[in-house]
Structure formats: structure tokens, C-alpha cells
Amino acid sequence: MSIDLSQFIPTFLDESFEGLALMESSLLNIEQGDVDIINAIFRTAHSIKGGAGTFGFVHVTDFTHEVETLLDEMRDGRRDINKDDTNLLLQSIDCIKLLIEAARDGIECDNLNVVNVKKALEKTLKIESITNSNMVENTIEPKGVGQWAINFKPHLDMLKTGNDAINIINALTDLGTVTQTIDHTNIPELSSLNGEDCYLSWQLTLNSNCARSDIDEIFEWVEDECDLVITFVETSNNAINNITEQPTNSDIQTATEINNKSLPNVKATPEIATNNTSMSVFESASIRVGIDKVDTLMNRVGELVITQAMLKQIGSDLLNHDHQLAAKLIDGLAQLESNTRELQEDVMRIRMLPVSFVFNRFPRMVYDISAKLNKKIELKFSGENTEIDKTVMEKIGDPLIHLVRNSLDHGIETPQERITMGKPETGLVHLKAYHQGGYIIIDIIDDGRGLNSAVIKQKALEKGLITNEQELSEQDINELIFTPGFSTSQEINDLSGRGVGMDVVRRNIESLGGHVTVASISGQGSTFSVSLPLTLAILDGQLIKVANETYIVPLISIVESAQINNKQVKAVAGRSSVYLFREEYIPIYSIKRLFSLPQTAEKYEEEMIVIVENNGQKYALLVDELLDQQQFVLKNLDTNYMAVDGIAGATILGNGNVALIIDIRGVIHLNQFIKDDELDVVDYTAEGAA
Amino acid sequence: MIDEEIIDIDEQGQQFLSFILAGEEYAIDILKVQELREWSQTTLVPNSPNYIDGVMNLRGQIIPVINLRKRFNLPNDHTLNNRIVIVLNINDGTRFRLMGLLVDSFSQTYDINEKDIKPAPSKISIIDDEFIIGLSTIDNKMLILLDVNQLLSSKELSLQKTNHVA
Numbered sequence: 001m002s003i004d005l006s007q008f009i010p011t012f013l014d015e016s017f018e019g020l021a022l023m024e025s026s027l028l029n030i031e032q033g034d035v036d037i038i039n040a041i042f043r044t045a046h047s048i049k050g051g052a053g054t055f056g057f058v059h060v061t062d063f064t065h066e067v068e069t070l071l072d073e074m075r076d077g078r079r080d081i082n083k084d085d086t087n088l089l090l091q092s093i094d095c096i097k098l099l100i101e102a103a104r105d106g107i108e109c110d111n112l113n114v115v116n117v118k119k120a121l122e123k124t125l126k127i128e129s130i131t132n133s134n135m136v137e138n139t140i141e142p143k144g145v146g147q148w149a150i151n152f153k154p155h156l157d158m159l160k161t162g163n164d165a166i167n168i169i170n171a172l173t174d175l176g177t178v179t180q181t182i183d184h185t186n187i188p189e190l191s192s193l194n195g196e197d198c199y200l201s202w203q204l205t206l207n208s209n210c211a212r213s214d215i216d217e218i219f220e221w222v223e224d225e226c227d228l229v230i231t232f233v234e235t236s237n238n239a240i241n242n243i244t245e246q247p248t249n250s251d252i253q254t255a256t257e258i259n260n261k262s263l264p265n266v267k268a269t270p271e272i273a274t275n276n277t278s279m280s281v282f283e284s285a286s287i288r289v290g291i292d293k294v295d296t297l298m299n300r301v302g303e304l305v306i307t308q309a310m311l312k313q314i315g316s317d318l319l320n321h322d323h324q325l326a327a328k329l330i331d332g333l334a335q336l337e338s339n340t341r342e343l344q345e346d347v348m349r350i351r352m353l354p355v356s357f358v359f360n361r362f363p364r365m366v367y368d369i370s371a372k373l374n375k376k377i378e379l380k381f382s383g384e385n386t387e388i389d390k391t392v393m394e395k396i397g398d399p400l401i402h403l404v405r406n407s408l409d410h411g412i413e414t415p416q417e418r419i420t421m422g423k424p425e426t427g428l429v430h431l432k433a434y435h436q437g438g439y440i441i442i443d444i445i446d447d448g449r450g451l452n453s454a455v456i457k458q459k460a461l462e463k464g465l466i467t468n469e470q471e472l473s474e475q476d477i478n479e480l481i482f483t484p485g486f487s488t489s490q491e492i493n494d495l496s497g498r499g500v501g502m503d504v505v506r507r508n509i510e511s512l513g514g515h516v517t518v519a520s521i522s523g524q525g526s527t528f529s530v531s532l533p534l535t536l537a538i539l540d541g542q543l544i545k546v547a548n549e550t551y552i553v554p555l556i557s558i559v560e561s562a563q564i565n566n567k568q569v570k571a572v573a574g575r576s577s578v579y580l581f582r583e584e585y586i587p588i589y590s591i592k593r594l595f596s597l598p599q600t601a602e603k604y605e606e607e608m609i610v611i612v613e614n615n616g617q618k619y620a621l622l623v624d625e626l627l628d629q630q631q632f633v634l635k636n637l638d639t640n641y642m643a644v645d646g647i648a649g650a651t652i653l654g655n656g657n658v659a660l661i662i663d664i665r666g667v668i669h670l671n672q673f674i675k676d677d678e679l680d681v682v683d684y685t686a687e688g689a690a
Numbered sequence: 691m692i693d694e695e696i697i698d699i700d701e702q703g704q705q706f707l708s709f710i711l712a713g714e715e716y717a718i719d720i721l722k723v724q725e726l727r728e729w730s731q732t733t734l735v736p737n738s739p740n741y742i743d744g745v746m747n748l749r750g751q752i753i754p755v756i757n758l759r760k761r762f763n764l765p766n767d768h769t770l771n772n773r774i775v776i777v778l779n780i781n782d783g784t785r786f787r788l789m790g791l792l793v794d795s796f797s798q799t800y801d802i803n804e805k806d807i808k809p810a811p812s813k814i815s816i817i818d819d820e821f822i823i824g825l826s827t828i829d830n831k832m833l834i835l836l837d838v839n840q841l842l843s844s845k846e847l848s849l850q851k852t853n854h855v856a
Contacts, residue, residue, distance in 0.1 A: 299750060303750040306750065596736060637735075637745070640752060641735070644735055652750065660736070
């Protein structure tokens with residue numbers, strides 16, 4: 001019998017990394033001394049150890065075993081939970097992560113840290129913890145020679161988990177003498193017998209002076225794969241037959257509860273807001289589905305939306321022809337439309353995950369950094385269940401880390417500084433997520449020193465980003481930190497000043513179709529506000545027509561559109577034109593020229609102007625005609641072709657035709673490639689005067 | 691450069707699909723062909739090489755269409771009706787891509803044995819030699835076998851694009 005275990009490795013990896021993340025967030029709350037948390041951490045460590053053992057990841061098993069031992073001592077109350085141990089456990093989690101990654105890649109983990117942390121673990125374990133003066137084993141457990149009745153009924157598929165009953169029984173024999181009765185009534189006809197299933201069950205009698213926990217330990221790895229009842233029978237009798245079957249889970253639950261009660265000095269658990277975050281991970285039932293399957297589903301629904309739009313068009317054409325059934329068809333189609341829309345929303349929701357997936361990495365970061373900087377910082381979340389598209393979430397992690405680091409590093413003052421300023425010693429960093437008009441907003445609020453506009457202005461002047469003549473409001477000055485080439489950090493440290501400035505943060509967020517702004521009150525703190533589209537797969541756009549081609553301009557970039565007024569077009573230095581719009585001169589970009597489109601009939605020529613904004617700068621796009629505003633399903637051009645400058649992607653219109661989506665930043669970039677002599681002056685001024 | 695798959699023909703021979711371009715008959719490996727479609731107006735792709743006819747919607751997939759006449763600098767024939775797009779499924783080494791080939795018309799399919807494929811003398815056709823993998827004679831008719839991968843290599847497309855923009 002051989003089973004290809006390797007097929008389960010990806011699941012093991014996923015679960016382990018999730019488990020480690022959970023351990024980490026739980027450990028950060030451990031200081032409140034909640035035994036439930038330790039139990040949860042212990043269980044996670046135990047499943048990682050078990051899984052690693054199954055796949056033969058020896059280093060992971062060995063290491064995790066040490067961690068488990070330490071946790072076990074904490075769980076039994078043999079060891080107090082102190083900061084050093086917590087730190088050690090946190091480091092251990094990092095090491096387990098490294099070890100699992102190494103095992104996954106089939107290499108030896110050569111990280112020195114792992115060796116050091118393992119040594120530290122071993123050392124800690126050797127020191128007998130004497131904090132619990134009246135250390136208690138489970139008081140209800142009997143001592144002395146006794147008889148244990150064990151009803152062990154493996155589930156059919158237990159063997160597939162790599163566990164074998166013979167090993168378990170052998171292990172029991174080490175504790176004492178075992179008599180066994182095998183129940184083989186469940187073995188089916190040979191024809192229907194599956195060689196990989198386990199049909200036997202055992203009634204075991206163990207004569208031993210062992211503790212209940214010793215027996216539990218033997219069955220620990222199979223507790224989810226069998227029905228197990230363990231009873232202590234008085235030394236003399238043989239009441240094995242009276243045992244009723246009972247699922248082990250509840251049995252073990254009781255054991256845990258008893259454990260808790262036997263701990264004399266469990267501190268009362270204060271109510272902590274962040275507790276909810278870690279616990280919610282347990283509560284939500286979920287299935288694991290490949291993202292490609294969800295994407296296929298998305299595409300399918302996208303097709304459905306297009307087909308439905310096509311039918312709608314046919315329906316309205318029929319109505320014009322006065323077909324008698326046309327009205328009925330239209331009704332039916334209206335219903336179809338609302339159903340497809342709902343379906344689309346539902347499918348979109350599959351891709352949505354609570355933003356807490358991003359937030360969850362911050363407690364550890366704040367913990368580490370505040371220790372490093374000798375600052376006292378409290379991290380607060382709100383709205384962490386606000387949902388966001390998975391693709392957006394994957395890309396927002398780094399910019400957010402940068403912003404939070406910035407608040408920790410530059411925002412929050414040292415405790416001494418804070419006390420002299422009359423603020424509470426502990427600084428507060430608040431991450432707040434909420435919805436606002438089709439966007440999700442994530443605010444990073446700190447009560448630190450705020451931005452120093454005088455310093456920023458000075459620096460911007462030095463770097464030539466602004467001139468003395470420019471009149472800037474405080475807000476304008478604060479926004480300068482997002483300008484390329486600006487970084488206030490005096491020296492480069494490994495926190496904020498990694499050569500990546502706020503300009504990169506802004507660029508990354510804008511490439512997702514979002515914005516970032518800052519508001520600050522000197523001495524009271526600053527708020528960075530990141531707004532992101534709910535999804536990248538669907539886009540609100542304005543259909544435009546240029547030289548008989550239809551394009552889509554993302555609605556988010558459009559400031560305004562208007563009929564062109566020739567009097568407002570001015571030539572600059574005889575080579576390019578600007579448009580005077582609301583007392584601002586805006587450079588004019590001709591889509592026709594940038595996209596090398598053929599000339600069309602005179603009367604359609606570029607009559608409309610669409611004012612768009614990119615990176616705080618306005619541009620005027622010349623177009624022939626404005627059409628509908630609609631939602632579009634975004635598709636990539638490079639799936640079958642390649643990325644095209646100035647084009648963000650494509651979509652399929654209601655009539656089945658493909659329309660390209662204009663990428664504003666790309667178009668601006670394209671303009672630089674156009675040679676001067678190609679840039680003829682749009683001479684509207686003369687025309688206007690005539 | 692010759693497609694390895696084509697050298698590796700088994701004794702049963704290989705099926706080819708042939709099409710007409712400017713009066714000549716060409717054939718391509720049928721295993722690379724997904725389907726045939728009648729041409730309809732495509733969407734222009736800005737600043738793309740001139741032989742890219744545009745992109746079209748193939749049941750929700752957006753695929754580029756290559757105008758083979760323009761690819762080989764042949765003049766457009768405006769008398770042609772019902773031009774055909776041969777939709778190819780090409781593995782470019784990293785992934786499968788769908789691409790359309792716009793040709794004058796579809797001809798037929800042939801079974802061709804490896805031994806019947808002769809190397810082509812140079813300048814046999816209006817098409818550049820590098821795209822031709824061989825010749826075959828069927829019913830006294832010369833058939834030019836084309837290397838599809840070479841024709842659609844993304845490297846070449848990208849190269850053309852940079853030249854154009856710069």
C-alpha cells in the first residue's frame with residue numbers, strides 16, 4: 001500500500017503558515033494570561049509537528065517538538081508566562097517558518113538563527129520553572145496501579161494519515177500490560193474491501209500506574225481520526241462492556257477544561273478589543289478553492305453580462321420593429337439583467353476577504369519596532385472586517401507597512417517626550433478601514449508629533465522641489481512628502497529610510513487606482529488616508545470616440561469633460577498647446593496623434609475635451625465624442641498579445657466588439673516619445689478669431 | 691530554425707491545414723489550429739506593428755489578429771470577400787496563447803508523410819525563407835509548409851513594437 005503523500009504537502013504548507021500566523025497573533029495577546037490562548041497555540045504547534053512528521057520534515061518536527069514542550073509546561077501551569085518566554089516563542093515561530101520553507105524547497109535550512117533559538121529553547125526547558133508553588137497535576141487523576149479501559153475505533157481513513165494502530169498499541173505496552181479484544185465485524189465482503197481503509201476496532205485494557213495524560217499523549221496524533229473513549233476502571237473490576245461510544249473531541253475538550261480549573265493562579269482575563277481579531281479566524285467556516293477557479297468563474301460571469309447586454313440591444317431593436325412579443329421579451333430581459341447583476345456581485349464577493357488579513361501582520365511589527373525604538377505603542381484596529389478584493393489586498397500590503405512604519409518611526413515620540421508634552425506615555429496607532437462611495441478607505445492615524453511643515457518646506461526648497469515664490473498652504477506643504485526625491489529621514493535606518501520614499505508609496509497606491517492623502521496637526525498627530533477601489537476586475541469608465549474608434553477612459557481619472565472652446569486654446573512656444581480651464585493652463589494631448597489613428601471626416605474632429613488627472617497634474621485629452629458611462633469587466637491584453645503603451649487593458653462591449661481602456665499615465669509617457677516636428681500646433685486661436 | 695515537433699513526425703504522417711494567400715497555397719500544422727472564423731471588424735491597437743490587424747473577441751477572450759498579407763508586405767486586395775481568421779493555439783514556451791491569422795481563404799486539409807516533405811530552395815516564395823519549413827507536392831500541386839511558431843514568435847512582435855515607438 002503506497003499513497004502519494006506529496007499531494008497533501010501544499011495543503012500542509014498553507015495550513016502551517018496560517019497556523020503560524022495565528023500562533024503569532026495569539027502570542028502577542030498571551031500577556032493577558034489566558035489559558036485558552038496557550039491551548040490554542042499548543043494545538044496549532046502540535047498539528048504542525050504532526051503534519052511535518054507525516055511528510056518526513058524531520059527538522060521541523062524536532063524544532064516544533066521543543067516549542068511544544070515549552071508550551072506544554074505553560075499549559076500545565078508548570079511554567080509562568082513571562083516576556084522572555086514569549087519572545088523566545090515568537091522567534092521560534094520565525095524559525096519554524098524558515099524550516100518549513102526550507103523543507104518545502106528541499107534544502108537544508110542554514111539560518112544561524114534557527115540553531116541559536118533552538119539552543120535557547122533547550123536551555124530554557126532545562127531550567128525548572130518554580131513559579132507555581134503548588135504545582136498541580138490533574139487532581140482528579142488517579143495515582144497508583146489502576147486499570148484503564150480504552151475503546152479505540154479508528155475511522156476508515158485513519159491509515160491515510162500515516163498513523164497505524166499497531167504503533168499506538170505498542171506504545172501502550174510501554175506503559176503497562178495490555179490485553180486487547182479486536183472487533184472485526186465491520187470487515188466487508190472481499191469484493192467491496194478497500195485495502196487502504198481500516199475496518200478494525202479495539203477494546204483495550206491497560207494495567208498501569210500511568211496518568212491519564214500519558215495515554216492521551218499516545219492517542220494525540222490520531223484523536224481526530226478515531227472514536228476514542230478512555231475510562232479509568234477501579235483496580236478490581238472489568239466493566240469494559242458498559243462503555244458508551246462518545247466522540248473524542250468533546251472528551252478532550254473536557255480534559256482541557258479540567259486542566260484550566262486545576263490552575264490555581266490564572267490571572268483574570270481583561271477584556272481586550274484585539275482578542276476578537278484572533279478569535280474570528282476560528283469561527284468562520286470556509287473552504288479552500290484555487291484562485292484560478294474563482295477567476296474562471298469571474299470570467300464566465302463577465303461573459304454572461306456581455307451576452308445579456310447583447311440580448312438587451314436586440315430586444316430594444318425588436319421593439320422598434322413593433323414586434324408583438326417584444327415587450328414581453330424586454331420584461332424577461334430586465335429580469336435577466338437584475339439576476340446577472342446579482343450573480344456578478346456574488347461572484348465578486350467570493351474574491352473579497354476581510355482587510356484583517358493585511359492588518360494581522362501589524363501587531364508583530366509594532367511589537368518588534370516599539371521594542372527596538374524604546375517606544376510604547378498601542379495598536380488599535382477598527383473595521384478590520386471590511387472586505388476588499390484579494391488582488392487589491394495582495395498589493396496593498398507593502399505600502400501599508402511603509403505607512404505604519406513611518407508612523408512608528410517618525411510619528412510617535414519616545415515616552416519621555418510624550419510625558420513632557422502632557423500626552424499619555426503610550427502612543428496610539430489606529431488602523432481604520434471603512435467603505436466610502438465605492439471605495440475602501442484605510443486610515444493610519446497616530447497621535448504623535450505630526451508633520452513639521454517648516455522642516456518639510458525647508459527641505460523641499462533645498463531639493464529644488466518648490467521655489468520661494470510659490471504660495472503653499474500647510475496642506476500643500478504636507479503633500480510634498482509624496483514628491484519623488486523627498487525624504488526627511490536624517491539618517492538611513494532599517495525602518496523607514498530604506499531608500500524607498502513616500503513617492504513610491506503614492507505610486508504603488510495610484511497604480512491600483514487609489515489615492516493617498518495626509519492630514520496633520522503639529523504636536524497632535526497625523527492621519528494618512530489610503531483610498532482603494534473595491535476591485536481591480538471591474539472598472540467604471542466613460543466611453544469616448546476618436547477617429548471612429550471607441551475607447552474607455554477610467555472614470556476615476558476624469559475631472560471634467562466639456563465642449564472645446566477655441567478661445568481657450570493657447571500655443572506655447574509654438575510647439576505645443578495648452579488649454580485655459582478654470583484659470584489653469586492644462587497641456588493638451590491628442591489621442592488621435594498619440595495612438596497614430598487615421599484622420600477622419602472633418603466634422604467629427606476633436607470637438608470635446610476630457611480633463612483627466614494623474615499624479616496631481618491635470619491633462620486635457622482631445623476626443624471626438626463622449627458616449628455612455630458604464631461598468632466594464634477589465635481584461636488583459638497580454639494574455640494573448642502583449643502589453644501596449646497607453647492601454648491599461650480591454651473590455652468587450654454590449655455589441656460584442658472589443659474596446660481598449662486608456663491608461664492615463666501611459667498616455668502621458670507616450671507623449672514623450674513623439675518627436676517635436678510631429679507635434680504640430682493645434683492652431684485654434686487663429687480659427688477662433690476668424 | 692525548424693520546429694522540433696514537425697521533424698518528429700511519426701509514420702502515420704501529419705495533418706496540415708492549407709489556406710490561400712495571394713494565389714499561393716500554404717499549409718500549417720493542424721494541431722496548432724483551434725478553429726476557423728469569418729473575419730469581422732477588429733479593434734485597432736494603437737502603435738502596434740502595421741501587420742497587427744487588431745484585436746477581436748473570441749467568446750470573451752481578447753486575441754490579436756495578424757494580417758498575413760501585411761506581414762509579408764503584399765498589397766491589400768479589396769475585391770476579397772469573406773476573409774478567414776485561422777485561430778491558432780500556440781505554446782510560446784511559457785504559456786498557451788490564442789492568435790488569429792488573417793488569410794484570403796481556407797483551402798483544405800492534407801495528410802503528409804515526413805518523407806514527402808522536401809527542403810525548400812531559397813526564395814521559393816514571396817514569404818521569407820525563415821518561416822518556411824519545407825515543400826510538399828500533392829496532386830502535382832506545390833504546397834509550402836509554414837512554421838507557425840516562427841510566424842508568431844512574441845519576441846519578434848515585441849521587437850517590431852519598440853522600433854515603432856522609438
